[in-house]
Amino acid sequence: VFILFNLIVPFFVFYLTDKIMMLRPGGYGESTLLERNPLYPKYKSKKPYFTAFFICLPFFIIGFLPLIFQYTPIPGYLGLQQDYTFSQLGLGIFGDEKIFGFVEDGNSFAGPFGIGALILGMFIPFGAALFFSMAFRAKTNELIVEREKTRQLEKEFNNSLFQLGNRMGNGVPPELVFAKVAESSRGLITQDFFRRVNYNIRQMGMSVEKAIFDSNRGAIIYYPSDLIATSMRVLIESSKKGLRIAAVSLMSISEYVKN
Numbered sequence: 001v002f003i004l005f006n007l008i009v010p011f012f013v014f015y016l017t018d019k020i021m022m023l024r025p026g027g028y029g030e031s032t033l034l035e036r037n038p039l040y041p042k043y044k045s046k047k048p049y050f051t052a053f054f055i056c057l058p059f060f061i062i063g064f065l066p067l068i069f070q071y072t073p074i075p076g077y078l079g080l081q082q083d084y085t086f087s088q089l090g091l092g093i094f095g096d097e098k099i100f101g102f103v104e105d106g107n108s109f110a111g112p113f114g115i116g117a118l119i120l121g122m123f124i125p126f127g128a129a130l131f132f133s134m135a136f137r138a139k140t141n142e143l144i145v146e147r148e149k150t151r152q153l154e155k156e157f158n159n160s161l162f163q164l165g166n167r168m169g170n171g172v173p174p175e176l177v178f179a180k181v182a183e184s185s186r187g188l189i190t191q192d193f194f195r196r197v198n199y200n201i202r203q204m205g206m207s208v209e210k211a212i213f214d215s216n217r218g219a220i221i222y223y224p225s226d227l228i229a230t231s232m233r234v235l236i237e238s239s240k241k242g243l244r245i246a247a248v249s250l251m252s253i254s255e256y257v258k259n
Contacts, residue, residue, distance in 0.1 A: 042139065042142065042143075045139070048134070048135045048136075048138035048139045049135045051134070051135075051138065052130075052131045052132075052134040052135040052138070053131060055130075055134060056127040056128075056130050056131040056134070057127075059123045059124070059126055059127030059130065060123070060124060060127045062120055062123045063120055063121055063122070063123035063124035063126075063127060064124070065120050066100040066102075066112040066114075066116070066117040066120060066121070067112075069082050069083065069100060070082055070083070070100065070102050070109060070112070082100075082102075083098050083099060083100045083101075083102060083114075084098070084099050085097060085098055085099070086099060094115075097114065097115070098114050098116075099114050099115070099116030099117070100112040100114045100116055100117045101113035101114025101115070101116070101117055102114075146222070146223075149189055149223065150223045150224060150225050150228075152189045153189040153190055153193060153223050153225065153228065154225055154227050154228065156185075156188050156189055156190045157190060157227065157228060157231070157257070158254050158257045158258050159190075159254075160181060160185060160190045160194070161231055161250050161251070161253055161254035161257070162250070162251060162254040163181050163184060163185075164177055164181055164235065164250050165246070165247040165248070165249070165250030165251035165254065166247070166251070167180055167181065168239070168243045168246050168247040168250065169243065169244060169247030169248075169251075171243060172243075173239075173243065174208045174235065174236070174239050174246070175201055175208060178194045178197045178198040178201065178208075178211075179194075179198040179202075181194050182194035182195045182198055192222075193219055193222075193223055193228070194219075196211075196219035196222065197211045197212055197219045198211075200212075200214070200217055200218070200219065204217065208235075208236060208239075209236050212232045212236070213229075213232070213233075220232065227257070230253075231250070231253050234249050234250070234253060235249070235250060238250075
């Protein structure tokens with residue numbers, strides 16, 4: 001009973017939940033862009049699991065105390081009994097009931113059935129829940145922050161696309177338009193994206209395509225979004241056919257996203 005409710009049931013529930021989450025229909029794919037995010041190696045790292053395990057280890061030990069006292073020689077080394085009654089611990093209100101409540105069954109023992117074992121056993125699922133919570137939080141915390149930035153960028157991107165199209169329609173080439181849009185987007189998330197693109201073009205000597213999509217330094221790896229990636233790909237391809245075509249394309253996307 002102890003093993004069933006404190007180990008098997010919690011992990012069975014976790015397994016079913018994980019299985020259902022893996023089989024659910026996905027949204028539009030961003031996995032390739034996400035894997036190129038500089039924070040992605042931290043997400044794949046196993047270090048958070050080790051850290052969480054050592055923090056949660058005391059809870060597992062407390063949860064297994066009834067079994068440790070009954071089936072290991074550790075209590076004998078410490079001069080302790082295998083079990084105590086509540087009255088022996090000064091809790092006479094509970095009478096002479098055993099804390100762990102192991103029952104002798106022929107040549108073996110059954111249990112634990114005591115209230116103390118029940119309370120201590122709750123530390124096992126608590127430790128397991130805390131372990132996964134801490135591990136996944138450590139792995140994904142920074143990525144979640146970046147995802148929120150990307151979502152905010154997508155909300156602001158409609159106006160930015162219109163500005164890009166408007167300026168390119170006025171004859172500003174792609175190599176210069178990002179600096180101008182970044183300047184007019186002060187205080188917004190979009191400023192950081194366009195500033196990165198502009199930095200790569202001016203300081204790193206990259207082409208517009210590399211400044212956005214380079215696998216190591218491209219601005220898009222910090223903002224894994226299909227909307228942004230598609231819009232920038234349209235900008236690059238359409239600008240090869242002329243600034244006017246690029247301007248019309250970006251404004252059309254802006255209008256589409258707006259609606």
